[in-house]
Amino acid sequence: MAQFKLDGVAIVVGATGGIGREVALTFAEAGVKGILLADLVTSAEVAEQTKFLASNPAFKCLSTRVDVTDVASVDDMVKLAVETFGRIDYCVNAFGVDVAEYVPFQQTSPEDYDRVLAINTKGPFLVTRAVGRAMLSQKPVQVDLGRLGHRDVGRGSIVNVSSAAALVAVPGKVPYVTSKHAVTGVTKAAAIDFKSACIRVNQVCPTWVRTPMFEEECRRVPQMPELLNKISPIKRPIEPDEVAAACLYLCSPSAVSVNGHTLTLDTGLLVGPTIG
Template sequence: MAAFKISGYTILVGAGGGIGTELGASFAEAGSRGVLFGDINYDAAVKAAEGSKSVAIAKDYKAVAVKVDVTNAKSVQEMVDLAVKEFGRIDYVVNAAGVDGRKNVPFDQADVADFDRVFDINAKSILYVTQSVAKVMKAQESAKVDLGRHGVKDLGRGSIVNISSILGISALPNKVAYITSKHAVGGLTRACAVDYKSLGIRCNQVCPSWVDTPMSHEEYNRIPHLRGLIEQLPAAGRLIAPYEVASACLYLCTPAAYYINGSTLTLDSCVLVGPAVPAVE
């Protein structure tokens, strides 16, 4: 179905991690003509970029890797400038860079320096990236797509997706830095959507629970009973696969999601809706 395919150019921030690698593959196999893989770990970005080439469907697909420090506005601007140089325009941006606090401790014991580190990577980076890409998107022509029986439609000037967490709309004990930073992602997402909706730029956030990445496995070490709680989730009973997060981000960039703006898509197996108790058959 044409409404679930893409054809523009993509920037992936935090592209060297588990979710980032899946994002690259997902956007390439959905039709993106070019993807820029940005990560603080350049080797990981190169590996993800090379891996995406084997699944890309666009004949002229181009994968570019770049080292970026998302806490540095100059480094972010250089990444965006490179994308414009390589692709000519930017249609989709996914902010996937993220870290956890170094320790789970009560609120009054939180280390301020670590709080700043987490906030800078998880939240302030989104400000830097969005400011830079919005200037490009505002200046470019709206994209068009042929949806066959639905005709040619206007896609707007771009789609931005921020990966947050269910801890961006809820809370657990002893994680003030991570929780605060992820709540800020929601504010950044809505502020961006409101400021740019009349210009055809959409901004949404994806809030997954525990994803099968090194960060979640480290959380198992910090919270020994967490694995058991996840396995008790009636609808899933497992961690979220990185490709499932990537699929949600991809959907928000497709023509099918054109009317979704300033919204939150949760991936949590009903955790926030109610307690994990078995259904009565």
Template structure:
């Protein structure tokens, strides 16, 4: 089916920077009617929401922000209630919020670091997905019309979870982050199965290294050039992905061109997980 524009409303977590911010911009450029920028960094989320208005093509585009700690279940419920109040419905949700862990040997992994990473990456994603899915399952599905195929009923909503290529393998010294992304993979697949009958789709994108503030933090932790040297060694293109290259896949999974897709993963790693280059 010819890809039509997106004309619904979205919640993006982790929208103050990186993949989340770029995805929100891409959705606005694709025709979304409104986006809620959700992030624990409220000031940055508000600034991004303001910048987004210049990119939107929908005539009455609505861009708002919400300060939220997604590891707090009550705060997540308040965020979702606010989005429903402002937009009337929620058509797309992108779980892009997440935190990294320092590179340390397994036996030196601090217990509180393990808990903190899982509280955000796993529990937070669970809270957001569950709260949004309840709203989506109760609303009427969208429809779209194309010249070639006429009207077609879409899903009641699309949820995309940003996982990681590391969810399909492991790297040394990243126990907390690695196990959290393996858990997110299971969360996405199990929720996709349970929500399918309700007309709610859940999919994943799994990028390798992406030029975001999170990658910059890793660069700062190690001697200069270490991370970029590793990337150049293992990635055929010799560089990290840009956030817009991940956002493009997310927009596809949100949109009408992926009506028949749920429980799927798009690997965005330039072939890294295929084996040595």
């Protein structure tokens, strides 16, 4: 469908992770002109995969290192994207870390609290701030939707990949839960301040996703797969490509009216308990 094709330039931050990698591959398949892959380390493998899957014949991919907790590093990343591609149409923040150990509130390490919030909360703030500035300086664009005609899609779309822990609490993970709740604030604050410029900021909040972080959680909590089998209708963790599809929707022309929104991917778990 034309509404789910992308025809612009994307930054994927956290591009070597399970979700970030799938976002990059999905966006390449959807038709973007270019992608800047950003992470603590560069990945030639992900870059080559995006080139192989790209549906746009003019596709270009670039990989760079970024420290999302450092203002200068984030600003350099955005500057590189603008210098290379001319503009930024989509940005997906798909990075994050878990707590060092699962402990009750009163045993939480202040050092670990600072570490997790620096990455999970300050990171999205710095990236959204820098990307938003770049988007403010560029002209809105229109896309051709075929039988639907041309549609104004604004100056850009930013998506924060957060967690269902932005909506509810889980035991033993004070820094993580706090950081994800704060991402909701970053998302809504950015959305309200950028909306008059037609820049959209939304977040995706999945429950457990099949990533290295989930594998580590299963190691720490061996009963996790059995628990998911009992409480989730799909009886498995969410796949990274399913999260990427949600990010694609929020960046697509179909979501021009969606701003400051939390798209929850939870298989219905947060609706309430299942009885019987």
